[in-house]
Amino acid sequence: MMKIMPKEIIVVLDSNELIFGLIGKEQYPKILIGNLNKLKLNCSFRINRQIVKEVLDNIPNYHHGKFFRLIDYGIIKYDSKIIDKNLLNKYSNLKLKKGDNVIAAYAESVKAKTLISENRHFLKELKTRKFKIVNAEQFLKDILK
Amino acid sequence: MEFKKVNITLPAQLLEKSRQLIDRGLYSNFSDLVRSSLRREIKEDKELLTENNEWTNLVESIREDLKKTELAKLSEAEILKRIRRSREKIYDEDYA
Secondary structure, eight states: OOOOOOSOEEEEEOHHHHHHHHHTOSHHHHHHHHTHHHHTTTEEEEEEHHHHHHHHHHSOGGGHHHHHHHHHTSSEEEEOOOOOHHHHHHHHTTTOOTTHHHHHHHHHHTTOSEEEOOOHHHHHHOOOSSOEEEOHHHHHHHHHO | OOOOOOOOOOOHHHHHHHHHHHHTTSSSSHHHHHHHHHHHHHHHHHHHHHHHHHHHHHHHHHHHHHHTSGGGGSOHHHHHHHHHHHHHHHHHHHHO
């Protein structure tokens, strides 16, 4: 039984979750991406320009069309804006790797409650009270509790 | 249209709230309320099922496509490394 959560919990999906989930080899990202349509009843899933560009950079060009269709579907909301420099600097100062600061700053900018990522650097090193960072396995366990 | 009679068991509180809606004139009687509620529920469930199928089909179709690519042959660590390279490159394009 799915745990009843308040509506519109904002959740940022890192590019690795999308890529793993779409390849479908890793168990938990596969379950997560395959069930976003059901999870959206409780969560608002977000991605930004950096995340989309990373996905496009890693899947072959001739599959980009279907990826855009997935975004157009509206279950994952796409923000195309560049991140504000002050917010970006805040996360750069936390010694995040290049580009990870963009994802963390984006999560804060949309007031995300959770960032889902398989990026171990994020999971281990970023300690912030602004949002929780979990991998797909942990996210699914939390939501299905 | 053929009609059939059914007996239903409800929590007392739900029945009381239903009566209030009827008293306020939103439904002509209890049968009217149940019929309207069921029609609405069936319509919403149908829309949800259609949407769920479309999403599942699209995700499955992308998975089928990606199965044939080099990306699917890489290990989890190799894919993470590739994404890291993309992340840094895109960061340089947009923010450096």
